Amino acid sequence: MPPLSGFAPAGLPVREYLLVGLITAVLTFLLTGLVRLFAIRIGAVAYPRQRDVHVVPMPRMGGVAMYLGVCGGMLLAHQLPVLRRAFDYTWDPVAVLIGGGVIVLIGMLDDRFELDSLTKFAGQTTCAGVLVLFGIQWFVLWVPWGGDADNVGAVLILDQNQGGLLAILLAVTMVNAMNFVDGLDGLAAGIGLIAAAATCAFSLHLLDQSNGDVNNYPPALIAATLAGACLGFLPHNFQPARIFMGDSGSMLIGLMLAAASTSASGRANPSLWGATETIAVLSPLFIVAAVLFVPLLDLLMAVVRRTRRGESPFAADKMHLHHRMLAVGHSQRRAVLLIYLWAGVLAFGAVALTVFDVFFVTWGLVLAVVVAAAASFLPSVRSAK
Numbered sequence: 133m134p135p136l137s138g139f140a141p142a143g144l145p146v147r148e149y150l151l152v153g154l155i156t157a158v159l160t161f162l163l164t165g166l167v168r169l170f171a172i173r174i175g176a177v178a179y180p181r182q183r184d185v186h187v188v189p190m191p192r193m194g195g196v197a198m199y200l201g202v203c204g205g206m207l208l209a210h211q212l213p214v215l216r217r218a219f220d221y222t223w224d225p226v227a228v229l230i231g232g233g234v235i236v237l238i239g240m241l242d243d244r245f246e247l248d249s250l251t252k253f254a255g256q257t258t259c260a261g262v263l264v265l266f267g268i269q270w271f272v273l274w275v276p277w278g279g280d281a282d283n284v285g286a287v288l289i290l291d292q293n294q295g296g297l298l299a300i301l302l303a304v305t306m307v308n309a310m311n312f313v314d315g316l317d318g319l320a321a322g323i324g325l326i327a328a329a330a331t332c333a334f335s336l337h338l339l340d341q342s343n344g345d346v347n348n349y350p351p352a353l354i355a356a357t358l359a360g361a362c363l364g365f366l367p368h369n370f371q372p373a374r375i376f377m378g379d380s381g382s383m384l385i386g387l388m389l390a391a392a393s394t395s396a397s398g399r400a401n402p403s404l405w406g407a408t409e410t411i412a413v414l415s416p417l418f419i420v421a422a423v424l425f426v427p428l429l430d431l432l433m434a435v436v437r438r439t440r441r442g443e444s445p446f447a448a449d450k451m452h453l454h455h456r457m458l459a460v461g462h463s464q465r466r467a468v469l470l471i472y473l474w475a476g477v478l479a480f481g482a483v484a485l486t487v488f489d490v491f492f493v494t495w496g497l498v499l500a501v502v503v504a505a506a507a508s509f510l511p512s513v514r515s516a517k
Contacts, residue, residue: 144340145214149332149356152205152215156360160201164368167197168375176244178376190373193243195381198361199236202388203229205357215353217346224350224395227266228388235259235307235387239380252379253304259387260303261296268394270295299394307386314382317371321362322472324385328359330479331392337487338396351396358388371465473504 171177171191178190206225209215218225238255241247263269273288290298314320332355339348362385368375477500484493 144336146336148209148212148215149336149352152209152212152353153332153356153360153363155208156201156205156357157364159204160197160361160364161367163197163200164194164365164375167193168368170196171243171375174244176240176378178378190376192376192378193240193380194365194369194375194377195236195239195243195379195384198365198377198381199232199384201361201364202232202357202384205360206353209353209357215349218349218353221346222350222395223266224268224391225353227263227268228354228391230266231259231262231391232384232387234262235383236380239378239383243378243380256304256307256383256387257300260300260307260390263303263387263391263394264296264299268391269299270394270397273298299390302394303387303390306390307383310382310386310389311379314377316468317373318366318369319468319471320377320382320385321366321369322468323475324389325359325362325366326472326475326479327389328355328362328392330483331355331389331396332359333480334483334486335392335396337483348396351392354388354392354395358385358392371468470504470507473507477501477504 168191171193176191176193178192206229209225210219235255238247238252238259242252269292270290273290275286275288277286310320310324313323332352335348335352335355339345339352342348365377365381369377477497481493481497481500484496
């Protein structure tokens with residue numbers, strides 16, 4: 133029986149989370165080869181198109197292996213005495229397994245039969261609704277207005293309808309953003325790994341600050357299993373890739389990131405909110421927003437670009453930001469590694485701001501941004517000379 137208290141014994145279960153992430157990575161790595169053969173057998177193969185970067189037919193549906201790895205990691209966590217608290221006090225892990233399973237199934241159908249955008253959107257909304265039905269939703273939300281002389285901004289207490297709608301909006305946005313960024317070998321898996329690792333790190337910090345509040349176990353578990361799945365899939369997907377994750381993988385990453393950030397931020401105690409706690413409590417959202425800055429900007433630019441040409445916002449072209457990086461002169465590997473660098477700087481910078489001295493972290497971030505910018509524009513400078 134779990135303890136009646138809402139708090140766990142002192143000490144962070146870092147080793148347990150590392151073990152779960154490692155087992156998830158190993159299972160994903162081993163299962164990806166089998167999924168690759170299955171995808172080839174059923175014809176789930178991406179043939180090169182004019183806008184694509186790859187030049188040979190490539191099996192997809194790698195998200196199936198990632199999801200099975202997540203299931204294995206969750207099963208292990210359920211058997212560990214400490215991490216079992218994530219299941220004893222909330223339904224969050226179960227919600228992720230069910231919602232993730234549905235979205236992977238939708239992605240499998242799309243990887244094989246190319247579903248239309250409206251059907252996929254309906255499926256994404258349904259999966260986001262599954263999360264809300266199991267309790268992954270917002271309860272409080274900080275806004276930058278309505279404060280007084282002592283507090284910056286104000287805290288809104290959301291009812292079930294408002295909190296559920298906000299959670300669905302976030303999940304659908306994350307899913308589509310990750311779907312848009314999946315354009316180069318290893319890109320989506322690497323960004324997912326960085327985002328999940330940063331979110332897990334912050335969740336552990338929140339767990340420490342709350343003296344073991346059991347509400348902070350699920351987001352760290354969700355993030356740890358997602359990080360493990362991305363890590364295990366990356367060796368098969370990094371350039372030159374042997375398999376694509378397809379929509380089954382990119383949509384799973386987006387859904388799990390949204391679930392982890394909502395689980396961590398959506399249940400914050402309103403009494404903890406104030407001018408100094410704002411960044412700490414909202415860090416999961418800041419992390420995800422920072423990591424997904426490129427795909428979200430890419431999504432906005434693509435919609436505006438296609439609409440101005442009189443095309444559907446969902447029409448395909450070869451003007452995404454990662455395509456532009458290739459045009460500047462970067463190789464596929466260098467372009468992916470540079471995006472990793474930007475994602476890591478922004479994601480872990482957001483975490484560092486909540487843990488360490490703001491002054492030193494700010495200067496470190498400025499230096500890291502300068503280095504990343506110089507590396508990004510180096511090929512164009514060389515060409516100009």
